[in-house]
Amino acid sequence: MTRLLVLPGDGIGPEITASTTAVVRAATGGSVTFDEMAIGEASLAASGSTLPDAVMAAVPQADGVILGPVSHYTYPAGQPNPSAALRTGFQLYANVRPCRSREGLSILRQPMDLVIVRENTEGFYADRSMYAGPGEFMPDADSAFSIRKITALASRRVARAACEIAAARSGKLTVVHKANVLKLTDGLFLREVRAVAAEFPTVTLDEVIVDAAAALLVRDPARFDVIVTTNMFGDILSDEASELSGSLGLGGSINAGDDICVAQAQHGSAPDIAGKGVANPTSLILSAAMLLDWLGRRKSDAALADAATRIERAVDRVLDDPQMRTRDVGGPLGTDAFAQAVVGAL
Secondary structure (H helix, E strand, C coil), X not given: CEXXXXXXXXXXXXXXXXXXXXXXXXXXXXXXXXXXXXXXXXXXXXXXXXXXXHHHHHHHHXXXXXXXXXXXXXXXXXXXXXXXXXXXXXXXXXXXXXXXXXXXXXXXXXXCEEEEEEECCCECCCCCXXXXXXXXXXXXCCEEEECCECCHHXXXXXXXXXXXXXXXXXXXXXXXXXXXXXXXXXXXXXXXXXXXXXXXXXXXXXXXXXXXXXXXXXXXXXXXXXXEECHHHHHHHHHHHHHHHCCHHHCCCEEECCCCEEEECCCCCCHHHCCCCCCCCHHHHHHXXXXXXXXXXXXXXXXXXXXXXXXXXXXXXXXXXXXXXXXHHCCCECHHHHHHHHHHHC
């Protein structure tokens, strides 16, 4: 029996996590159970914390986590962002985001089928660069500074994760960087990626400057198969790639470490449509499928891997029909109806 911890989060989170668990339950035939705990605004109201200690204690006890989007921008000062806290607290160093264009939804002239592997625990993010305190500071009212942290350890481990994915695909890996300007930080990242890639004889490493990569995603997406890059570059490029391939609401995403994996939609909490039943659950459903695949490979459990494949195929089948899409991508369906359509396609 596989046990998943479900953290619904804020805004549309409870709606899309309910849809996601319904799909996972249908795909796995009851072999997966769910434990739900409150985070974000719900737990703040109930217990005074957006990320209670009990939740952090429960994460490593579960086989995996399904995390709904959070509205951390609205949290009171001092309250943690659950997404960032899970990534850093459990060293979920690889954010893996596949981007595949869909007919009738992509704006690209050429098809896209790539995976972006983003370092997840350091970089330009102010909540991930310091042992204590934020990575941004203002010595006076008109000057603001930000610290970027890049370490050899974090660079090596995300590079290894990307190389393993590339070796299982075409063998083509592109490292995206800005070492021509950020000579020390991106220079260190580039050095470590090169060293790790040299350990994989079937992987060919290409190197592209980040601004060129952003343009090539539009003009020549077939240039890429697996991309590995630093935190903020990966965040921006993966959002760009998802929108180009169809919509940010259609891209799956996992945050993976050595022992823990968290499925998380690429998009935010969309509080403006919360409770209206119109949110698109596709991103979280596909993220949960990626989690099942991760667990299947880790546990050598063919049934979990098969469930992941069947969920992905069912989503593809539903999205192929314009009348079975949610409103954000031109269809008529609401959240629950789309999830039920996916269950039916299973």
